[in-house]
Every structure is written in structure tokens, then in C-alpha cells.
Amino acid sequence: MKIIYAIVSSDDGNRVTDVLNEHNFSVTKLATTGGFLKKGNATLMIGTDEDQVDHAIGLIRETCGKRQKITCDIPSPNISSISAGYMMMPVTVELGGATIFVTDVERFEKF
Numbered sequence: 001m002k003i004i005y006a007i008v009s010s011d012d013g014n015r016v017t018d019v020l021n022e023h024n025f026s027v028t029k030l031a032t033t034g035g036f037l038k039k040g041n042a043t044l045m046i047g048t049d050e051d052q053v054d055h056a057i058g059l060i061r062e063t064c065g066k067r068q069k070i071t072c073d074i075p076s077p078n079i080s081s082i083s084a085g086y087m088m089m090p091v092t093v094e095l096g097g098a099t100i101f102v103t104d105v106e107r108f109e110k111f
Helices: 010-022 052-065 082-085
Strands: 002-010 027-033 038-046 067-073 090-096 098-104
Touching: 002 010, 002 052, 010 027, 010 038, 010 052, 038 052, 052 098
Parallel strands: none
Antiparallel strands: 002 038, 002 098, 027 038, 067 090
8 A cells, every 4th residue: 555645736736636536536635835935735645555556646647737827927016116117027937736755554544
């Protein structure tokens, strides 16, 4: 038996959980915060048989793979050119993705 820890953005957490549940994976979702960017994450714990690990990771990849979004960047109000007004500049940002760890389970009990 294996346990998969999948750290995804909080925006993707519910969608990934739903997809995994539809494919009969049991998932425990924890609300977590990333240490580097201090952004909200969802850490998913998925217990599964070893032969199902690749299937679960494939579903995670399909559901929350990296994607790009164009958004407008608004400058900080303390910029000296504020008297000229705000300039909306389109910026491409990368969203999604996952960080995944797979570990062995020494003992499992469910009651």
C-alpha cells in the first residue's frame, strides 16, 4: 500500500478531490499554506494500492496541470507616476500544477 501526498492550489483542491472520488479513490483534504509564497494550498492524502499510484497521479495531472492565464497587473499605489493614473498591463501568470510525494505505508487500519 502507498500514500500519495499531492499539494495543489486551493483553487484546484475541490475539483481534484471530486475527480479522484469519481474514480473510487479515497481522499483526505487538508487546507495548508505554502512556505515560500504564503499562498493557500490543498494537501490531498490518497491511500491506494501500489498498482493504482500512476492512475491517481495521472488524474491529478489532468485535473490541475499547469496552465497560463493573462491578467492585468495594477501598479502599487506608492509608485511616483500615480499622478498619471494607473496603466493596466497584461501579464501572463502560471497557475496550477502539483507537488506529489509517494511513500510506503507500513501499517493501515480502517474501522
